[in-house]
Amino acid sequence: MxxxxxxxxxxxxxxxxxxxxxxxxxxxxxxxxxxxxxxxxxxxxxxxxxxxxxxxxxxxxxxxxxxxxxxxxxxxxxxLWTLPNPTPYEDAERSIATVREAVVASVDAVDCDPAIAFSGGIDSSILAARLEGPLYVGGFEGSHDVDAARSAAAALDRELHVVEFTHADIERGIPALVEATGRTNPMDLQIALPLYLVAETAAADGHGRLTLGQGADELFGGYAKIANAPDDHRVDADTVRGAVRETIDSLPRQLERDVLALRAAGVEPVVPLLSDRVIESALRLPGELLATEDERKIALRRACEFLPAEIRHRDKKAVQYGSLLAREFDRLARRAGFKRRMSDHLERYVESIAAGDR
Known part of the structure; x- marks a missing residue:
């Protein structure tokens, strides 16, 4: 088990x-x-x-x-089980206090201070503010994630380890991840590759576990499509709470990919923001404390008053874009002859590398 x-x-x-x-x-x-x-x-x-x-x-x-x-x-x-759908709390302060208690208790329960995947956003900053493990960020030179992680680490008075990606990392990482995850979908690989490369370095430094902020976007309304419900074609729900529920339902397939990628890199993931108590607190949030047109992850930001304001209110790019990995992935595909005008040019590039044709 x-x-x-x-x-x-x-x-x-x-x-x-x-x-x-x-x-x-x-x-x-x-x-x-x-x-x-x-x-x-x-x-x-x-x-x-x-x-x-x-x-x-x-x-x-x-x-x-x-x-x-x-x-x-x-x-x-x-x-055997269905995720509960409880009535949201009516009192905003109670909602936020419940989130705060759940997040603090879950993160503080992590033992042995594993390494931390750190992007400088609110999710990974919660981990960095309460755990003492070393911080790792990965990206290409000039990437948003590396710059954001540096400024957030400085605000938290923490040392930061930067893993600078190369084209060679992408080319060797693709076949390893296709084998480990069974997936050739380019988006899956663009998301998994930054995690895999950072985890490789953490493992090489002797860390067997890597703490991540996975799940916070899904639970607390971190996506634009949630804030834009019901007008966003990417969700079927007609309310913000319904859109959050849809994104939570997407977690199992995402977690399968990420856990397999991290284990292939030599670390075991630790995800305290996906503890049962954090999930329970998120399911109780009303829509207005999840996301609006102007703000996302509202309750989580208000709950984490122990973070500097500059971090609490910071927006974050998706890892494949913030690290510039998606851009360089596409650049390598085009250099290999898989032009954008071709149907599924990125997946064809992936399949060529996985087959050992390059």
Whole structure:
């Protein structure tokens, strides 16, 4: 069992607790494969044989992920848990205080001070302000993430390790990540590559665990598409709370990719902002404390008064853009002859590298 003991998971199954305080798990219990409701740990079985399973898809010939919140055995998949949909708190101060208590308790519970993936945004700054592990940021020269991380580290009076990416890193990282994640989608790889490259350096420096701020954007309304609901074509929901729920539902597939990428780099991810108590606090937020046209992650920003104001109110770019990796990824593809006018030029570039054609 990954993330918890079998006895603890068995109790959660018997009680029907979707958020039982275990903070994620996956594995075999009483002859069934089970995975927590948010999918914080990946788990696969052979598509035609659920008795053959692994945490690593590379161990299987036709890996089929266990759906989050489900159990699987030879009779098929059974849904055990559904993420709660509680009524939001009416009192704003209570909502913010609940978020603050959950975030502080979850981050402070991290032991052994693992290394921290640090971009200078509010999510990773929460970790850096409360944990003592070394800070790592990655990007190409002149990237937004490196500049933002430097200024935030200075504001927090922390030393920063900068991992400067190269084209060679992209070219060697692509086949490693295709093998580790089973994905050739360019967007997946552009997101995973910065994490993988930073994690490689942290592992080489002797760190076996890497703390990340994963989940905060999904839980607390960090995306423009959430603030623009229902007018954004990228979401089906007609409310901000509904749009947040949609993005939370996207987490299992994202986490599967990221965990597999980080493990391939030699570290185990630590994600305190995806603890059960943080998830519970986020699910209680009304739409006006999630996102508006003018501000995102409103409750989280107000809850983290221990951060300097310049960090609390800072916007952040997605990692593939903030690190400039997406730009250089495209540049390498075009140099290799895969022009933008070609259909799926980036995926064709990925497939050529993964096949060893370059």
């Amino acid at each position: 990954d993330g918890a003991s079998a006895d603890v998971v068995r109790d959660a199954i018997e009680r029907g607790d979707a958020l039982s305080g275990i903070d994620g798990f996956a594995g075999e219990v009483d002859g069934r494969l089970v995975r927590d409701v948010v999918g914080r740990y990946p788990l696969f079985s052979e598509a035609d044989d659920p008795t053959a399973w692994s945490f690593d898809l590379r161990d299987l010939s036709e890996p089929d992920p266990i759906p989050p919140g489900h159990a699987r055995d030879e009779s098929g998949d059974e849904k």
